[in-house]
Structure formats: structure tokens, C-alpha cells
Amino acid sequence: MKTIAALAVLALSTGVAPAAPLQDHAVHAPAKPVPARPAPPPPPTAAQLRPGGIDPIRCWWQSSAGAITIGESFEVVLTCAVIETVSMQVVADESRLGVASIQMAPFEILGGTHPADAHHLQRRFFQYHYQLRLISADAIGHDINVPALSIPYRVHSRVGAAAALEGRDLTYLLPALPIKVLSLVPADAADIRDGSDASLGAVESLRFRSSLFEMLALAFGVIGAVMAVLALLPLARRAGNSGTITSDRLPDRAVAAATADELHSAQALAAAEGWSDAAVARALAATRVVAALAIDHHISEKALKANVPVPEGRLAVSHGRLKARRAAVSSSATAADVALAASRLDDAVSLSHRHQLQGLQAALADLTAALYRQAPARDAAVLNEAARHVEEVAHDLQRERSAWRTLRQGLIAQGTSWSQR
Numbered sequence: 001m002k003t004i005a006a007l008a009v010l011a012l013s014t015g016v017a018p019a020a021p022l023q024d025h026a027v028h029a030p031a032k033p034v035p036a037r038p039a040p041p042p043p044p045t046a047a048q049l050r051p052g053g054i055d056p057i058r059c060w061w062q063s064s065a066g067a068i069t070i071g072e073s074f075e076v077v078l079t080c081a082v083i084e085t086v087s088m089q090v091v092a093d094e095s096r097l098g099v100a101s102i103q104m105a106p107f108e109i110l111g112g113t114h115p116a117d118a119h120h121l122q123r124r125f126f127q128y129h130y131q132l133r134l135i136s137a138d139a140i141g142h143d144i145n146v147p148a149l150s151i152p153y154r155v156h157s158r159v160g161a162a163a164a165l166e167g168r169d170l171t172y173l174l175p176a177l178p179i180k181v182l183s184l185v186p187a188d189a190a191d192i193r194d195g196s197d198a199s200l201g202a203v204e205s206l207r208f209r210s211s212l213f214e215m216l217a218l219a220f221g222v223i224g225a226v227m228a229v230l231a232l233l234p235l236a237r238r239a240g241n242s243g244t245i246t247s248d249r250l251p252d253r254a255v256a257a258a259t260a261d262e263l264h265s266a267q268a269l270a271a272a273e274g275w276s277d278a279a280v281a282r283a284l285a286a287t288r289v290v291a292a293l294a295i296d297h298h299i300s301e302k303a304l305k306a307n308v309p310v311p312e313g314r315l316a317v318s319h320g321r322l323k324a325r326r327a328a329v330s331s332s333a334t335a336a337d338v339a340l341a342a343s344r345l346d347d348a349v350s351l352s353h354r355h356q357l358q359g360l361q362a363a364l365a366d367l368t369a370a371l372y373r374q375a376p377a378r379d380a381a382v383l384n385e386a387a388r389h390v391e392e393v394a395h396d397l398q399r400e401r402s403a404w405r406t407l408r409q410g411l412i413a414q415g416t417s418w419s420q421r
Contacts (some may be wrong), residue, residue: 056153057153059080059149062077063076064076068134071133074133075130076129076177078097078130078174083124085122086158090154090155096151097151099111102130106144107132110131110132114126132146143181145176145177146176148175150171151174152172154168255329256290259289259394260394262315264391275380277371280383283367283383285330287386290393294360294393295333298332302327302328314329315328342354345357356393359393366382366383
């Protein structure tokens with residue numbers, strides 16, 4: 001008892017509760033801690049699921065300008081890197097990436113290049129350069145995307161010395177590239193000011209340069225005019241000597257135009273009154289003149305005053321605006337003359353000219369028979385076709401005998417003669 005009391009006094013003095021006597025309480029072992037559950041492993045990343053743990057293909061955009069204006073040309077570069085090793089090869093379908101096949105609406109493709117591929121370690125790099133521009137007033141102030149691209153590819157794997165496996169079709173999606181479109185003039189601008197920082201000295205230098213260029217342009221223009229006159233003088237002299245174009249004769253184009261109008265009037269008269277003697281005579285006179293022009297036959301011209309009536313069998317032709325000339329023309333060309341001229345043509349003559357002569361020969365024969373035969377056979381269909389063909393030939397001759405075309409043919413002939421010398 002004395003021992004227990006002493007222990008109680010010691011516990012009170014030290015602030016520790018006395019332990020229970022050994023004979024009254026059992027001794028318990030301390031409880032073991034409950035083991036914690038192990039944390040779940042992190043999910044595998046996308047790179048770990050790919051062959052070799054790296055991307056088989058990777059592409060990206062590069063732009064020469066982050067912000068453009070309307071109509072500005074800029075460059076966009078597509079770069080792709082694919083794996084090429086001994087055991088694995090990534091084959092991308094590049095047939096859709098060429099400049100001729102790719103579409104980048106609303107951007108307009110001006111051109112592009114495809115540089116040679118480059119290799120580095122286990123990668124093959126290929127690039128496509130595109131020159132783009134945008135023309136759309138509605139795009140000002142907005143972000144316009146270069147469209148996304150879908151690039152098909154396959155993964156080829158090698159499992160042995162001669163065994164290769166071709167993977168399934170896969171697609172790599174390249175996101176769109178946003179391009180900012182700037183306005184040329186701010187919306188709150190009251191007027192347009194010149195933002196140039198050129199000095200007065202630079203302005204004066206540019207002004208002197210522009211004056212110098214104007215003087216040089218004027219001098220070269222005068223020299224060119226003198227050279228043109230010197231080049232045309234031999235042509236004019238030759239034309240005057242040959243007699244094809246003289247001052248006292250009407251040009252062929254004016255005669256051809258007048259005959260075309262006369263044939264049109266004759267057809268209108270025939271449509272109203274039938275192919276009478278007057279209609280057939282007018283068509284025959286015009287046809288003789290057209291045939292003479294086509295085979296270079298002589299055409300009779302007689303000057304006419306303003307109020308003098310045209311003699312029978314002749315055709316009135318006027319030419320000139322400031323100083324108009326008026327003459328009565330006629331020709332004695334017959335179907336036999338046209339046939340003789342057609343027989344003398346060489347092989348270099350075109351088929352269209354041969355067809356013109358054949359039609360003129362038939363038209364002369366039909367119109368002559370309709371006017372001078374004792375029992376004239378005036379088939380309206382045949383005469384209409386003859387007049388229509390002759391009118392077409394007259395229009396063709398008018399175009400062929402124009403002043404510019406005659407001058408050009410003369411220059412070509414003159415240049416050929418000079419080259420032969």
C-alpha cells in the first residue's frame with residue numbers, strides 16, 4: 001500500500017497519470033496503420049501511343065505578313081516533317097499540295113514553288129511556297145483564315161530483311177492560319193494625308209529626274225517618227241510607181257463598200273417587187289465590179305458631180321469626208337474572165353479565195369442569163385443565193401483592201417526584200 005501511494009504522489013507532482021497496476025489491467029499492443037491504396041498510373045500520352053513515341057508527321061504554316069491590305073501579295077509557306085528510318089517510313093500524299101491543285105479560297109493563288117526536300121537525322125522535310133492575295137472589300141477589318149488542310153499519309157514498317165507492312169490510310173489535319181486584313185484608310189479619318197517622310201531635297205531630285213525622262217521620251221519619239229517616215233517613203237514611192245494607189249482613183253475598199261450596199265439594195269427591191277429587170281441589172285452591175293476587184297481586172301471610173309444622175313449600168317461611189325470625191329464605176333468582167341483567172345492560180349492560193357471565185361463565176365452566169373436570155377429563167381432562190389454570195393465577197397474584199405492592211409502587207413514585203421538583199 002505504501003508503494004502505491006508513493007507512486008500516486010510522484011505522478012501528481014510530475015503531471016503524468018499513473019499507470020495501472022500490472023495485476024489489475026492487461027497490456028495491449030499498439031494498432032498497426034492501415035496501408036494506403038497505390039495511386040493509379042497516369043494515362044499514356046498521345047506521343048507514347050505513336051510509333052517510336054514521336055509524331056509520324058508534323059506540319060506548320062509560316063506567313064511573310066501577319067496583317068495585309070487589300071490586293072497585297074504575300075507568301076505562305078507550308079512545311080512538313082515526316083519520319084524516314086530503316087524500320088519505318090511515312091509516305092504523305094503530296095498530290096493535293098501543288099499550286100495547280102490546292103484551293104485556298106477566299107485567297108487568290110498567284111503562283112508558288114516547291115523546293116527540294118531536306119533530310120535531317122530521322123526526318124524528311126518538304127515545303128510548298130504559295131503567293132497569295134485577297135481582293136474583297138468586305139474583308140477589311142476582319143481576320144481571314146487560310147483554310148485548314150487535310151494531308152493523307154501512310155506508315156510503312158519493315159519487320160524483316162524483305163518483309164514490309166503498309167499501314168492504313170491516316171489523315172493529318174493542319175489548322176487554319178488567320179490573317180488580319182487592314183483598311184487602307186481608318187474609319188474615323190476626315191481626309192487622306194500623305195504619310196511620306198521624303199525631304200524637300202529628295203522631292204527636287206525626283207522632279208529633276210522626271211523632267212529629264214520627259215525630255216528623253218520626247219527626243220526618242222521624234223527620232224522614232226523620223227525613222228517611220230523614212231521607212232514609209234520607199235513604200236509610198238513603190239505604190240505610186242505601181243499605180244495601185246493613186247490620187248485620181250478611188251481606193252478599192254470604197255468601191256467594195258459601195259458594191260455591197262448596191263447588192264443589199266437590189267435584194268431589198270427583189271424582196272418587195274420580185275426579180276425584175278431593174279433589180280437584176282443593178283445586181284449584175286455590182287457583181288461585175290466585185291469580180292473585177294477579186295481578179296484585179298480593170299475598173300472604169302468617171303468623175304461625177306454632186307447632182308448629176310448615175311448613168312445606166314454604172315455604180316456611184318463616194319469617198320472622203322473633208323474633200324469628198326464621187327465617181328461612177330463599172331466593169332466588163334464576165335464569167336469567162338473569172339474562170340480564166342481561177343485556172344491561173346497557183347497552189348499557194350487559199351481555198352477561201354478559190355471558193356470566192358467559183359461563187360462569182362456562178363453568180364455572173366446566173367445573173368447574165370436572167371437578164372439577157374431570150375427566155376430568162378429567174379429562179380428567185382438561185383438569184384438570192386448569188387446576190388448573197390457576192391455581197392459576202394464584197395465585205396471580205398473591203399476588209400482585205402483596208403488602208404492599214406495594205407500598209408502592213410507593203411511593210412512585210414519591203415522587209416522580205418531587205419532580208420533577201
